[in-house]
Amino acid sequence: MRAAWLVLGACVLGVVVTALLTVPFPVLQGAHPHVDILRDFTRSEIAREQAYHSAVRPPAYLSLAVSLVVAGFLGLTRWGGRLVAGVPGHWMLKVLLGVALVFAIGQLVTLPFDVQAERVLRRYGLSTQNWTGWTDDLLRGLGIKVVTTSVVLLVLLALARRWPTTWWVPGAVVAAVFTLVASFAYPVVIEPAFNSFTSLPAGQLRSDLLALATKDHVKVSDVLVADASKRTTALNAYVSGFGSTRRIVVYDTLLRDASDQEVELVVAHELGHAKRNDVLHGTIMGAFGAAAGIIVVFLLLSSSGVLARVGAKGPGDVRVVPFVLLLGAAAPLLLAPLTNLVSRHIEARADLHALDLTHDVPTYIASEHKLATTNLADLDPNPVVYTLFFTHPSDPERIALAREWERLHR
Numbered sequence: 001m002r003a004a005w006l007v008l009g010a011c012v013l014g015v016v017v018t019a020l021l022t023v024p025f026p027v028l029q030g031a032h033p034h035v036d037i038l039r040d041f042t043r044s045e046i047a048r049e050q051a052y053h054s055a056v057r058p059p060a061y062l063s064l065a066v067s068l069v070v071a072g073f074l075g076l077t078r079w080g081g082r083l084v085a086g087v088p089g090h091w092m093l094k095v096l097l098g099v100a101l102v103f104a105i106g107q108l109v110t111l112p113f114d115v116q117a118e119r120v121l122r123r124y125g126l127s128t129q130n131w132t133g134w135t136d137d138l139l140r141g142l143g144i145k146v147v148t149t150s151v152v153l154l155v156l157l158a159l160a161r162r163w164p165t166t167w168w169v170p171g172a173v174v175a176a177v178f179t180l181v182a183s184f185a186y187p188v189v190i191e192p193a194f195n196s197f198t199s200l201p202a203g204q205l206r207s208d209l210l211a212l213a214t215k216d217h218v219k220v221s222d223v224l225v226a227d228a229s230k231r232t233t234a235l236n237a238y239v240s241g242f243g244s245t246r247r248i249v250v251y252d253t254l255l256r257d258a259s260d261q262e263v264e265l266v267v268a269h270e271l272g273h274a275k276r277n278d279v280l281h282g283t284i285m286g287a288f289g290a291a292a293g294i295i296v297v298f299l300l301l302s303s304s305g306v307l308a309r310v311g312a313k314g315p316g317d318v319r320v321v322p323f324v325l326l327l328g329a330a331a332p333l334l335l336a337p338l339t340n341l342v343s344r345h346i347e348a349r350a351d352l353h354a355l356d357l358t359h360d361v362p363t364y365i366a367s368e369h370k371l372a373t374t375n376l377a378d379l380d381p382n383p384v385v386y387t388l389f390f391t392h393p394s395d396p397e398r399i400a401l402a403r404e405w406e407r408l409h410r
């Protein structure tokens with residue numbers, strides 16, 4: 001038990017040290033960005049964004065709240081354990097079908113809110129999906145969630161059954177390795193399940209983007225276009241993969257709606273992530289975090305109070321499954337203030353990188369304006385929303401930072 005606490009401390013330290021070494025605090029030395037929304041956004045743009053958010057937030061937040069209440073009910077009473085234990089057959093089948101049942105229940109109770117949120121997205125022209133495509137995405141997402149979660153739980157329970165008091169050691173190692181593998185596999189396994197990718201055809205833009213990467217000394221194997229327009233009008237781009245498999249992915253919506261100069265700026269931001277190995281550092285923090293999470297689960301499942309509450313005989317009992325699923329659902333939200341804080345700093349640094357690379361502040365501000373109005377971004381988020389959900393600085397903050405960059409480089 002003492003050893004588990006020590007290693008837990010070491011993992012948390014691992015996250016903190018990695019963050020201190022790789023996250024820019026502050027992002028721009030000597031900067032005092034001044035956010036002035038009315039300078040860049042018209043009153044009607046602001047009104048449209050506010051109307052959209054007041055329509056989409058109630059169903060979105062209700063969906064989140066209801067899913068947490070249901071996960072809490074199943075995870076903290078004996079009902080969830082009974083549900084999983086009631087599945088006939090081998091314990092592994094109980095875990096697999098139990099996970100599927102718990103997730104399916106969670107999806108069913110939030111379905112009315114999710115449908116309502118999708119209706120709002122369509123009303124504001126943000127979603128281009130029909131209900132067939134929407135359902136297809138939902139089921140695909142659910143399937144991937146059930147499979148990956150069951151695999152993790154099957155491994156953990158197998159370890160807990162084999163080594164009831166020391167399973168956290170192999171468990172933490174497996175969790176860390178799984179996080180690393182998942183991060184590498186994500187672009188080649190999960191992304192293609194939702195989008196198809198084609199190489200950006202040879203031409204001015206492709207050569208310009210590859211030239212930008214070369215100028216930045218970032219090795220890029222390809223520029224891909226994702227067919228995002230089949231579900232959204234949102235504009236985006238990202239860099240995925242590591243080393244020789246690293247590629248720039250651009251949404252087809254971006255190519256359609258933005259000028260080549262604007263696309264270049266978005267890609268320059270993504271090159272900033274690649275150059276600083278942000279995905280790799282995030283994965284390392286995630287691996288430490290996953291190991292820490294497993295040790296927390298171990299410590300909780302070592303408590304007779306917790307086991308009694310869920311009606312389980314030991315940590316290897318399938319009745320613990322809903323409790324572990326509850327922890328998995330609550331943890332990201334509880335940690336969101338910290339993970340978002342780190343993420344916003346990394347994003348701001350990528351923005352500065354784009355400016356360092358292109359020196360193009362006017363296009364930068366124009367493209368931020370376009371991204372914000374097209375994606376209907378929240379221009380003035382309240383502090384709770386900002387803390388819990390903002391992985392990027394707000395668009396007016398990004399514009400303010402760009403003006404500050406210009407002032408400091410004049």
Ligand SMILES: [Zn+2]
Nearest residue numbers: 269273347350
């Ligand atoms: Zn970014």
